[in-house]
Amino acid sequence: MGSALRRIQVGSALSAFGLGFTVPYLYVYVAQVRDLGAGTAGVVLAVFAMAALAVLPFTGRAIDRRGPLSVLVVASAAAAVGAVALGVSAGVTTTVLSAAVLGAGTAVMQPALATMLVRCSDASTRTRVFAMQFFLQNLGLGIGGLVGGQLVDVGKPSSFTVLFLIEAAMFVVLGVVAATVRMPQNRAVTGSTSGEAAAPAAGLRALLSHRAMVQLCVLGFVIFFACYGQFESGLAAYGTEAAGIDPSTLGVALAANTAVIVLAQFVVLRLVERRRRSRVIAWVGLIWAFAWIVAGYAGLGHGSQTMATAAMISTYALFGLGEAMLSPTVAPLVADLAPESMVGQYNSAFALVKQLALAVGPAVGGPMGASLHGPYIVTFVLFSLGVTVLALKLGRRLAPHQDNPSLAPVPSRVVAVSLPESEPAVAPAATR
Template identity: 25%
Template sequence: MLRSLREALPKGRSVPSFAGATFANSVGMGIYYPFSLLFFQSVLDTSLTGIGAALTVSALLALPLLPYVGRLIDRFGPRQVLLVSTTVRAAAFAGYLLVDSLGPFVVLSVLVALTMRTEQAATPALAKVLAEREEGDAAGRWMALSRALFNAGFGVGALAAGFVASASPEVLRGVGAGNAVCIAVAALLYATLPALRPAAPVAGAAARERARPWRSGPFCRVVAAGAGLWIIAVSIETALPVHLVRGVGAPAWTASVLFTLNTVLLAVFQVPLAHRVERVRPAVLVGAGALLHIALPGALAAAGHLAPTARTVALVAAMAVYTVGELVASQALLTLLTALAPQERRGAYLAFNQLFIGLANALTPLLVTSTLDRGADLLWWLLSGCALAVAVLMTGALRAAAAERTPPGDGAGELRSARPEPTATT
């Protein structure tokens, strides 16, 4: 098994720094996210409603800036942009400790939201560039490693913060400082990576057309699929505890067990599974993974009609199936997004994708709360319909790609062929 895992891992001199930066960053986020509202309340001494409104406004204000972020990635390279964004985000989290009113808090929160979206756009671009430079390609392995380490680090950070907060609630103000330190470590590790030269811009009318991500039908299909799956993930994360505890009457530990199972499976199986399915068409994986997403909303809809033991078994099994779907679909989406984006415009394309991810992230809580007020079954039906729509979208994309005879590098063909190239170890 260890040999199989070693074969699945990416190779190259930059792997330790890339992996270490991802892990340090995710540990900081794990420290921060579970206690963020409590941390902000301890700093600002204001209502949770006010803090929530400020965070939503900040997230929406950051979105129009993302196209400029994409241009910066294309002009200076993803490594340089990541170095700056992590440094700014570390300073912003440290700055939270000094604010005492909502005005400065919103300014810092805009910076945090913008840099987080920047990192989610630049990290796959960096993985793609490093893979091409050090392995010829195999970008899928680099991105799988990044996702696996993010989930592992997030779990470690959340667990550590939970133990510390349980022992001494007064340390909540240290949440921001701990996150800032972890992000600063990530910035230092990014600084050790080679300064890669960005791809030279292509001139002419065709280049101007390629600079507009919304003109690429195949890329927009993948963006829509990713936004749909993101809506499902955020909705599950938000609604599951509320539904189980208040709607079904299940013990609170049930939600904790389900989320822990999800995190462990994502951390342990992301890299091996990505290696096993790297020869499968990414669009097929996205469609199949979307269908597997339906298992959990279905089990949650049935939870109230089951006995406690049967309910727990059904939910655990459904979470395992859902997580497998998340594993294969999320990995394939990243592969498609980086493969469909022109090399010299990869930053602009990935930033365009983050625009819709950010919008879904900002508006999904409103969808969840409004539907839960009308009955949880409506939410589970909507999420199942969303997963089915993603699967249908990918099926249509495959048919369109098969029907078109496109020159190499054109987006439609990539829906059919985009995947990491096999290396000597496969």
């Protein structure tokens, strides 16, 4: 990778390291350490998610008009302020407001970072770039969580304040590192005279008329709803209630998930990077369907407790394998579908879909996983098979070089153009 890419990846990994310090302990911090109660802790977690939903619809336009670098610097500064404020907040109002600022800042960073990676890569390297980001972010989250767990003490609020200050420092580092990056010139920002420069004016209407992108967003919602939206809610409730595993085992299962991602990422990358993206995503659906069947055995199979525990840990590990296969396929595909002048809007739209799935997933899966054990497993086996069906349907709408980037004729620093179907095609700009 070039110097710009290395700096972006380092900053992204450090911000994930900072998040790992606090995210696993946010509920405990609000409910027990600050003694604000479970109700307030639930409100804080909801506000954290809702703030992201509030800012993401406006983020894409800002990225495409102002550039991802400036947006990222502002977002990292806002996240740092929110983290510091949350670390010293003791009242309900200040805690909720701090969580809103932190949630908004971290949400905006995602599409800004993705757009920077797109601008600093080309169709031939983008798959590995996003796989590297996913690998480093998971590694950062895992290490941050482990280190944070050694520092926290429920009886000492100051220990949690230290965690939030470390998190804030990592966001500041991200902003500083990003500010040193020299981004390639973007014609959409600097004012090209080509017909494509007017694309941002169409905004949401143009995106919704792009059927392949709409199908990818639907597929993305199902992916995040059926997997990520269940990790800390429905699947955790199912594991403790139906499978009878000890709550501490959930930490082992999450560690197994992260370990599989870290260990398998680049092995998986070598296997999938020259294959059709839609087929790889379809295989992920089948792997996750099998994972849910294994979870069904853990809670409904009437085996020994040891077998049930092993089955639940295996479920999380299988999800990790699927995640490792998705990282080099879905995010680069969003970039390759986007017109050059709308990369930020496409990334923000997909981030919004992800956030919606992460908000709806726990609300649906939590109650089902706790009480409707059989229907819960059947429902998410079907959702996982739905991933396979939707991926194969999407593959029929993709151009050959979008579905398999190894077929791209010429490497380019300009993101592949795929205009909405209602618009006339525009010849790609000459590479430099």
